[in-house]
Amino acid sequence: LGVVENAPTQVLKNAQSYILWDLLGNNRLMRMLENESVNGKKAFTVVELMDGLHRNIFATTERGALPDVMTRALQKNFVDALITAAAESEGVKINKKLMDNHFLLDHQTALCSCDEHAGKTLDADRMGAHRELNFYGSQINRVSDVISVKRGELLRIKELLQSxxxxxxxxxxxxxKDLILRINTALGVK
Known part of the structure; x- marks a missing residue:
């Protein structure tokens, strides 16, 4: 195609999209929840993150003012990033048969932290099967607060927009109306 120019506003919208997708990724939010479970009130929580983002991204709408084109793009980017992991299929167990990666312990493929990495041989009679802890499997995402918080934020946004x-x-x-339709579609709301 040759040289393609991107308008500065497009570059900004793309950067915002990447930042929001990274910031609101399930793995990051799972780590924040783990930090909250370990450090309690001292931790910066997922709810606090979501509230801060909401108050800034929807400030114009909250005040009853009219968001400009760039603010509308930021709002769409935020909703889009929330939808990716809060969509209906993420919160519904589609299949009754659990696949291997749904289990916290995978007894067939991984190594215990006390094995060769520590310079010791694994005593199978004493230690049992090799295993690894997987905190980010699809089963864990489905039952964590991550989806609840994302869905809660989507419903909060929908309520604001309807008003x-x-x-x-x-x-x-x-x-x-477009954002409301996106949220309804993602959450399976008729």
Whole structure:
């Protein structure tokens, strides 16, 4: 195609998208939940993260003002990042048969932390089967608070947007309706 120019606004929108997807990734939020379970009130929680993001990204909408084009793009990016892991299929057990990667302990393929890495041989009679801890399997994602918090935030956004649909600005009204439809579709709401 030759040289392709990207408008500065496109570069900014892409950067925002990447940052939000990374920030709201399930693995990161799972680590935050683990930190919260270890450090209690001292930890920066997933709910605090979500609330801070919401208060900044939807500040204009919360005030009843009209978000500009860039703010609307940021709101869409935020909702899109939330939807990826909070969609209906993530929270529903689709298959009754648990696959190997759903189990916390995989007794067939991995090594215990006390094995060769520590310069010791594994005594199978004493230690049992080789195993690894997998904190990020799909079963764990499904039952963690990560999806609950993301869905809660999506519902919070939907409620806010519904309360602002009476705006006379057509572009803003379409933006709010579009986000509401995206949220409903992702959550399987009819």
């Amino acid at each position: 602002r649909l009476s705006t006379s600005d057509i572009a803003i009204k379409y933006h709010y």
